[in-house]
Amino acid sequence: ESELLKISYIFPNGDTYGECCHTPEGVMMRQGTGTQISSSGTTYSGEWSNDKMNGRGTLSHPSGAVYEGQFRENMYHGRGTYSFPDGTTYSGNFNNNFEGEGEFTDAEGHVWAGSFHRKAAPGLKLKLNM
Structure with a gap:
């Protein structure tokens, strides 16, 4: 030990x-x-x-970017939130850095949900607060 x-x-x-x-x-x-x-x-x-x-x-x-959440072997892995320098955020699951299901909040405060694969996010859907 x-x-x-x-x-x-x-x-x-x-x-x-x-x-x-x-x-x-x-x-x-x-x-x-x-x-x-x-x-x-x-x-x-x-x-x-x-x-x-x-x-x-x-x-x-x-740069002002901050990741807060779970890590595995020096990578973002698990649940977490990544805040970009421009004030936008991604919150959700991370798998070996940027991959998984989550929500992206843009500069206007709109929340987009979907699957993220590094810098691509096909099929994002805007979540409407109604």
């Missing part, structure tokens, strides 16, 4: 991270709950397992 260390670790590329553990081989791994701030300004705060983003977390990009 590896022991959790509360340290601030600085990676060679300038990224910083807080809760790590040593493997039996002496390798430093991100584990538990922590925040990593990359030198490019991207911040992930949430759960880690096996040195990867696994579990619930929030990933904020310098």
Whole structure:
């Protein structure tokens, strides 16, 4: 069983991270709950397992885009919400980043529902609040 260390670790590329553990081989791994701030300004705060983003977390990009939800193996996977810099949002299921059933809210506040495959969303339907 590896022991959790509360340290601030600085990676060679300038990224910083807080809760790590040593493997039996002496390798430093991100584990538990922590925040990593990359030198490019991207911040992930949430759960880690096996040195990867696994579990619930929030990933904020310098552009203003934010993903909040579930991760698996460093990818958006499960339920989550992606907020774009222009204020539009996608909320729903993610499968290996952008794929799944969900709802997209446009800049006017209209909600579109359907299937999303990366940047394509064939067959979107406008949800009317009547």
